[in-house]
Amino acid sequence: MTATKGLEGIVAATSSISSIIDGVLTYRGINIDELAEHASFEEVAYLLWYGKLPNRSELAKLQEQLDEYADVHASVIEGIKLYPKGANSMAALRTAISSLALYDESSNDMSLEANQLKAIKLQAQLPTIVAAFARIREGKEPVAPKKGVSIAHNFLYMLTGEEPADVAVKALDQALVLHADHELNASTFAARVTVATLSDIYSGVTSAIGALKGPLHGGANEAVMVMLEEIGSSDKVESYINNALANKVKIMGFGHRVYKNGDPRAKHLQKMSQELGKLTGNMELYEMSVKIEELVTGQKGLKPNVDFYSASVYTALRIPRDLFTPIFAISRVSGWSAHILEQYQDNRLIRPRADYVGPVSARYIPIDER
């Protein structure tokens, strides 16, 4: 038995949710470019869960359900109030999502209907939790979710307590569409491994949030912003990047395990970053990002991934840096839950083998002889 480091190139599941074929990403067979341009995030979530786009009444019903379940149990909010000041936002989200299971009497009901409803509840409650966490740490009361508006609208509203501008809602909605699913990425795989033991959907999503947190995966969007802040201005980009590359430091937001000729989502986020820069009258982050891309692609052949331009997009929307990865989770919970449902439909325990490279024929040495 020989191991493939990082399981590169290993096909570990069958799935009909999203595909990456010859660098083209689809959700249920529909090209991401088309969805980014035309679909709302709610339509995409429905598509991922049920395998088809919703008609008007199906979408209206989903909106009603999202409205119905957006309020989070008071004990979960009280729990967030007890988190230490300065708590890591993804650790907080992971903890709060795990605690949701304690207050859902159906958490261990494994019927398809119950799990589909739990997917909707998780989708509805994640934005409420992230916004509540962000307000509570600033000493403010959480804002109750609004009925009849999109998830993008509701999240920005709950975060600030003010009606968001249409342009901000549209940009966030498109970002949510672009992040919703991505085949067997690390967090989705973590979710599938967890529920393949027939554990519940809350366990699966908690595992996924833990995996998304790392900077080689979803945590890269926050790390990109840290880098942009460290660089500070366009004139310092060249020396910073040259120095980083010379020292073999990884440039966050570049490279991808599957895409070698570029991530098809990045161009949409780049365009959004440019448009928001123009609208806000501040092109600095966009211009710095373009310069970084020229240098990293020019010198290493590495292309930006979904996380690179999302940092300048979210900053233009005045979202704090440490909420970037939680926003990724707000979107990706749609994909995670679709994969969890798919795993349950045709389940087998996921249990690979390890190529053992440790000592053999070792003996137990009594403690006094060591």
Ligand SMILES: CC(=O)SCCNC(=O)CCNC(=O)[C@H](O)C(C)(C)COP(=O)(O)OP(=O)(O)OC[C@H]1O[C@@H](n2cnc3c(N)ncnc32)[C@H](O)[C@@H]1OP(=O)(O)O
């Ligand atoms: C939503 C997402 O999860 S998208 C990915 C988000 N993550 C990031 O942006 C973090 C930065 N990127 C990376 O760390 C990697 O490109 C990953 C983790 C995305 C993919 O990793 P892998 O497929 O395992 O590639 P690996 O890390 O082995 O890199 C292969 C080579 O390219 C180099 N490389 C890869 N990414 C980068 C980068 N961002 N900057 C500089 N060099 C890089 C590696 O140093 C390595 O070089 P070497 O062969 O000389 O040692």
Ligand SMILES: O=C([O-])CC(=O)C(=O)O
């Ligand atoms: O697929 C991956 O490895 C990472 C990624 O781009 C995502 O999860 O969106």
